[in-house]
Amino acid sequence: MPKSLSPSLASLNKTLEFEAEFIDGLKDIFEEKIVFNKLLGLKITSLTPHRVTARIDMRHELVGHYSHNRIHGGAISAGLDAVGGLAVMAAIGARHLDELPAQRLQRFAKLGTIDLRVDYLRPGIDDYFELCAEVMRLGSRVASTRMEFLGADGKLLSTGAAAYIVS
Amino acid sequence: MPKSLSPSLASLNKTLEFEAEFIDGLKDIFEEKIVFNKLLGLKITSLTPHRVTARIDMRHELVGHYSHNRIHGGAISAGLDAVGGLAVMAAIGARHLDELPAQRLQRFAKLGTIDLRVDYLRPGIDDYFELCAEVMRLGSRVASTRMEFLGADGKLLSTGAAAYIVS
Amino acid sequence: MPKSLSPSLASLNKTLEFEAEFIDGLKDIFEEKIVFNKLLGLKITSLTPHRVTARIDMRHELVGHYSHNRIHGGAISAGLDAVGGLAVMAAIGARHLDELPAQRLQRFAKLGTIDLRVDYLRPGIDDYFELCAEVMRLGSRVASTRMEFLGADGKLLSTGAAAYIVS
C-alpha cells in the first residue's frame, strides 16, 4: 500500500549513503549495548536512511509455543519495537548529516518508544526471520514507523506500528 | 476506571478458586515450557479466574537502554503479551470447571494472540517489576485483556491491551 | 486495575476545581467549535483535572449495523478520541492554573492525537452512552490516556488508549 511513499524513498535512496563509522556505531549500540537485542539474537542486515532490515535466527530459547517450535509473540514484538527504533535512528542520522557520526550516535540515547502495536497474522515457524521497518513520518518530536516480520521465504507473519519520541 | 467491572469481579472472587493441579500445570507451561518466558524470568505470583499477576526480576540481559540500566521495551511488551494470555487461560479454566485440570490445560495450546498494544508511560528502572492482566471480555472466539507493568513501588510504568483467539 | 493511580487522583480531587469560565470555554470549544463532535452529539457531563466524562445520545444517524440499531464503531472511536483529548486538556489546564482561563484554553489548539487504539468488547446498543477518559501520564511533550465507552446501564462496551502531542 505505501505506494504513495515510493517517489521520495526512491530519490533518497540514490542520493544518500551512511559512512562506515556511523553504521558500525549503530551496529555496536543495537547489537551489543542494547543487551536484550543480543539476547534476541537481533542482527542488522541493511541500513538506509528510510528503511532498515534485521534478522533473528530461531533457537530454542525463543520458543513460545512448546508443541510447535513457534517463536514467542513477545520475541516478535520486542524485535519489531527494536527495528522501528533503529529506522527512526537512521532517519535522524540522515537529517543531521552535518554532524559528526559520533554526535549523531548520541541521539540514539534520547529515543524512546511511546507506544507499539503488533498484529500477529501467521504462526512464526521457521529457521530464521527477517524484520524490516520504515519511517512513515519523522517530526521534530514524534516519529511514526511501520514494521514487518517475515519468514525465511518472505511470507508476512506479523506487522507492527509504533510511535517514538525524538529530541 | 474499570469501576464498571468491579461487581462481577468481586462476586467471582468469592466463589471460585482453582485446584492446585491446575495452578501447578499452568505454572509449568507458563514458566518452563514457554521457553522465552523463562528467558524473561517471568514468574506467576497470583492466579484467579479474572486477574493474574506475575513478576520479572531485573538483570543485565534485559537492559534496553545502556546508560540507564533500563529494561528493554521489548521485554515489557513480551511480558505483557504473556500475562494477558495467562489471564485468558485462567478465565477459560474458570469457564470449564467441569473438565479435569489436565483437559483444561490442553486449551492453552489453542490460544493465540491476535494483536497487542503497549503504551510506555515511564522508564522501567527498578530491581523488579510486577505485571498484571485482567480479562475485559471472554467471548466464544475472541478474548480481550488489559495489562499493566508496574515498578517495585507500584508505580505504573506501562499499560497494554491485547486480543486473543480462543477455541 | 489502575489502583496504582488512585492516591494521587484522590488527592488532586480534593484540592482542585476549575473556574466556571474555564469549564464554559472548554464546553464551547468541545461541543460547538469542534463541529464533528456536535455531529456526534457529544456533551461533556463532568470535568475534573484528571478525569472527564461525556455522553452521546443514540440516534438514527449514528447507526452502524442496520439490522440491530447498533452504534457505528466509528462513532465510538471518534468519541473516545475526543474525550481522551478533553482529558488531556483538563490535565493541562490544571498544570497551568497560574494562567488566565482564556490563555489556558488557547492550549487546546495545539493538542494533536498521535495515535489511538479502540477495543470493541460488546455491541453498542442502547438509548445513550457514557464516555470517560483518564490521563495516565502527562509529560511535557506527550500525554497518554485510557478511555471507556459504557452503556446506559454502566456496562463496559469498548475501551480505548491514545497518545497526544502537547506543547
Next chain:
Amino acid sequence: MPKSLSPSLASLNKTLEFEAEFIDGLKDIFEEKIVFNKLLGLKITSLTPHRVTARIDMRHELVGHYSHNRIHGGAISAGLDAVGGLAVMAAIGARHLDELPAQRLQRFAKLGTIDLRVDYLRPGIDDYFELCAEVMRLGSRVASTRMEFLGADGKLLSTGAAAYIVS
C-alpha cells in the same frame, strides 16, 4: 513494504472480478444502510477482492480543528474502520464465489470490528480524502487489515490497522 504480498495480489487481480449485483449490493449497504457512513459522506471508489478504496469530501460538519479547517481525527478513524471492514467483506465475497451475490452480502451482517489502531501522521487539510484498505490475512474466524488515509494529492495523512471477527 508489503512487497511480499505483491505476487498473490497481482495474480488475484487478473483472475477475479465481482458481479455488478454484488458490487451494487455492497455499495447500498456501505453507503446507505450503514447510516453513519452516509453522515461521513463515505463513497466507494473501487472494489477488488483484496483492496478497496473510498472517498470522503471535506465539509464543515467534519471539522475537528476550528482554526485550521482540519478534518476531525474521529472522522478519520471512523472512515478507516469502515473501509477496513469493506475490504474484509470483499475478501469474503471472493472466497464464496460459489454463493449467490445476495447470500454473500448477508455475510456482511456478521462482520464485527475487534479492534482498531490509527496513527495520525499529518494534519488532514484538503478538499477531499482517499481511503484505502487491504486485507493482510483472512482466516476462518479473524481477518486483519491495513488502511491508509490520503490527501487529494496522494500524500499519506494517517495509517490504520484493524482486526475483524468473521463468521
